Amino acid sequence: MIRKNDLSEVLFAFVIIAFGLFLVYSGIDLSIGKMSRIGPGFLPLCLGVVITGLGIGILFERQEERNFGPPNLRGLILISLAIGAFAALVETTGLFPATAALVVLTALANNHERIRPLTLIGTIAGLCIVGYLLFVVALQLPFRPFSPALFSWFTGTA
Amino acid sequence: MELLSNLALGMETAFSYDALLYCFIGVSIGTFVGALPGIGPMVTISVALPLTFGLDPTVALIMLAGIFYGAQYGGSISSILLNLPGTASTAVTALDGYPMTKNGRAGLALFINAVASFCGSSLAVLLVMGFAPSIADFALGFNSTEYFSVMLLGLIAACTMSNGSTLKALVMVAFGLVLGIVGLDLNSGVPRFTFGFLGLTEGISLISVAMGLFGIAEIVSKMGESKSGMGGPEPKIRHVSFRDMLPRRDELSRLWGPILRGTGIGSVIGSLPGSGPTVAAFMAYAMEKKVSRTPEKFGTGALEGVAAPEAANNASVQAAFIPTLSLGIPGDVVMAILLGAMIMHGIIPGPQFISSQPAMFWGLIVSFWIGNVMLLILNLPLIGLLVKIITVPSRILYPVVIFFICIGSYSVANNVFDVFVTLVFGLVGYVLMRLRYNAAPVLLGFILGPMMEENLRRSLVISRGDLTVFLDRPVSVALLLVCLLLLVMPLRKQLMKYCRSAMSR
Numbered sequence: 246m247i248r249k250n251d252l253s254e255v256l257f258a259f260v261i262i263a264f265g266l267f268l269v270y271s272g273i274d275l276s277i278g279k280m281s282r283i284g285p286g287f288l289p290l291c292l293g294v295v296i297t298g299l300g301i302g303i304l305f306e307r308q309e310e311r312n313f314g315p316p317n318l319r320g321l322i323l324i325s326l327a328i329g330a331f332a333a334l335v336e337t338t339g340l341f342p343a344t345a346a347l348v349v350l351t352a353l354a355n356n357h358e359r360i361r362p363l364t365l366i367g368t369i370a371g372l373c374i375v376g377y378l379l380f381v382v383a384l385q386l387p388f389r390p391f392s393p394a395l396f397s398w399f400t401g402t403a
Numbered sequence: 404m405e406l407l408s409n410l411a412l413g414m415e416t417a418f419s420y421d422a423l424l425y426c427f428i429g430v431s432i433g434t435f436v437g438a439l440p441g442i443g444p445m446v447t448i449s450v451a452l453p454l455t456f457g458l459d460p461t462v463a464l465i466m467l468a469g470i471f472y473g474a475q476y477g478g479s480i481s482s483i484l485l486n487l488p489g490t491a492s493t494a495v496t497a498l499d500g501y502p503m504t505k506n507g508r509a510g511l512a513l514f515i516n517a518v519a520s521f522c523g524s525s526l527a528v529l530l531v532m533g534f535a536p537s538i539a540d541f542a543l544g545f546n547s548t549e550y551f552s553v554m555l556l557g558l559i560a561a562c563t564m565s566n567g568s569t570l571k572a573l574v575m576v577a578f579g580l581v582l583g584i585v586g587l588d589l590n591s592g593v594p595r596f597t598f599g600f601l602g603l604t605e606g607i608s609l610i611s612v613a614m615g616l617f618g619i620a621e622i623v624s625k626m627g628e629s630k631s632g633m634g635g636p637e638p639k640i641r642h643v644s645f646r647d648m649l650p651r652r653d654e655l656s657r658l659w660g661p662i663l664r665g666t667g668i669g670s671v672i673g674s675l676p677g678s679g680p681t682v683a684a685f686m687a688y689a690m691e692k693k694v695s696r697t698p699e700k701f702g703t704g705a706l707e708g709v710a711a712p713e714a715a716n717n718a719s720v721q722a723a724f725i726p727t728l729s730l731g732i733p734g735d736v737v738m739a740i741l742l743g744a745m746i747m748h749g750i751i752p753g754p755q756f757i758s759s760q761p762a763m764f765w766g767l768i769v770s771f772w773i774g775n776v777m778l779l780i781l782n783l784p785l786i787g788l789l790v791k792i793i794t795v796p797s798r799i800l801y802p803v804v805i806f807f808i809c810i811g812s813y814s815v816a817n818n819v820f821d822v823f824v825t826l827v828f829g830l831v832g833y834v835l836m837r838l839r840y841n842a843a844p845v846l847l848g849f850i851l852g853p854m855m856e857e858n859l860r861r862s863l864v865i866s867r868g869d870l871t872v873f874l875d876r877p878v879s880v881a882l883l884l885v886c887l888l889l890l891v892m893p894l895r896k897q898l899m900k901y902c903r904s905a906m907s908r
Binding site for chain 2: 253254257261264268271275276279280281282283284285288289292295296299300302303306308314315316317320321324325327328329331332333335336344347348351352354355359360364368372376379380384385386387
């Protein structure tokens with residue numbers, strides 16, 4: 246009846262052990278100090294030892310059966326792109342283009358619910374307005390709807 | 404008499420214009436967002452946290468707390484009407500609430516939900532008033548060793564009482580403690596684990612950790628689920644009129660027992676560290692089934708099956724404020740976020756909180772009552788609107804949530820770097836979720852980590868490096884013994900299981 250653990254579980258246990266050993270190493274590197282005056286590396290060292298031990302424990306622990314489907318790689322990649330695009334664009338081109346990129350990429354990530362173009366545009370417009378009123382007008386975040394750099398890029402007067 | 408003057412102080416704070424307004428905004432956001440299927444109080448509160456940065460700390464806390472119990476409440480609505488619980492704790496409500504909807508008694512189920520939640524919360528608030536100050540008084544005598552032990556107990560209890568593998572939960576707590584270390588070490592001025600990133604010298608922001616691990620990871624995983632899981636069943640309720648909601652007199656009289664028992668269970672469970680509303684709701688349901696003369700009715704739309712777990716989970720939500728406010732030890736993740744919010748607003752949580760910030764503490768307590776009354780008033784007539792909101796399709800919902808997550812993480816320090824940090828935690832969170840590592844303990848470790856290190860350092864300085872200092876004070880010894888017991892018990896259970904299977908072979 247003893248079932249072999251999933252490969253990914255085993256691999257992850259090794260990741261945990263490696264992480265623990267890294268902590269032990271960096272704890273020593275940061276200086277442990279004396280017991281009466283613990284240095285910045287004392288807690289990392291302790292945690293490293295604990296995590297390594299727990300990792301070894303998990304390696305030998307029997308895992309329950311998993312019942313999910315395959316990992317949602319498409320969603321993961323597209324959501325990462327959506328957030329990355331927002332982060333890259335919000336200060337360079339302004340809040341509105343960044344919001345548009347985020348909404349389009351997130352909508353693409355959702356592979357079993359197609360979104361109609363009109364709904365997409367409506368969502369973008371709505372979020373731009375709410376975002377502008379709530380975060381720029383009310384909460385004073387330093388965003389511009391469109392950055393001036395964007396205009397100069399269009400008109401070629403950079 | 405002291406209680407009365409304290410209450411007066413609380414009322415003065417909680418009935419101020421700002422406090423009332425933000426309490427109202429808080430419970431409304433909480434109910435509406437909490438009612439969205441799949442969006443629990445965790446995500447709601449971390450998304451709303453940046454909105455409170457500009458507010459006065461007291462008002463900010465009142466609003467955040469309002470979001471929290473509002474979301475708890477809203478979550479039950481989607482459980483009852485759509486069988487789509489927003490959180491695990493309201494999943495229990497769906498067991499009998501959804502059958503009631505199918506029997507055409509949705510209105511009554513919602514009414515019971517509202518009344519049971521209200522009773523559970525209001526009664527549990529009394530306990531907070533009674534116990535939190537006296538526990539804090541007792542804890543004022545704690546020195547650093549006892550404080551360290553209390554926090555250790557808080558962390559270990561959270562791990563061993565959650566379901567799933569204890570080892571995995573412990574790894575997650577340790578991981579959270581490591582995350583708390585990141586940044587400039589205040590004592591030596593050495594940067595730790597910043598890997599040369601300037602954005603990490605001040606430490607990782609709580610918002611990034613919370614929204615990444617819970618918000619992003621949750622959305623990615625929901626998107627990956629098969630279609631049947633989401634937005635699936637069309638709601639059968641077209642219109643719920645006020646008259647549908649009122650129970651018959653014999654039904655009303657059947658509700659008191661379950662509500663009171665649920666409140667009792669919820670209050671006790673909620674005030675223990677590490678066991679939140681989910682455990683409370685399950686226990687209350689099981690208890691009700693046991694005492695019922697007609698246990699076979701449970702699962703087919705028994706009134707008691709809605710009333711007891713609802714009273715329990717709302718009572719436990721309020722009772723969870725006892726350890727959070729009196730000791731600075733969060734009972735569960737949401738409390739950890741609230742504690743983090745306090746720290747962000749410059750309030751030091753711990754036993755001195757109640758005595759040093761009486762207006763804030765009592766104002767918060769009184770606002771619980773106000774908030775619960777608002778919920779009751781808000782919910783009964785607005786059910787129709789809520790039903791509409793619940794059925795917002797995920798294709799619109801997800802971009803909106805991701806947008807708020809991005810802007811929220813940016814707003815912490817007006818820095819794009821934090822948005823990328825949030826993304827990294829989103830990826831980590833998804834991997835953890837896939838491998839069934841519960842990410843909740845990460846947050847507890849993250850919040851308590853810096854405080855624990857400071858107390859450990861202080862204890863060791865006082866004792867000149869002698870570790871036995873933790874065994875010198877009786878309270879500390881007792882707390883450490885409980886820790887040990889909690890760690891050994893699950894181990895013993897597994898050993899027994901192993902022995903039994905070995906014997907039967």
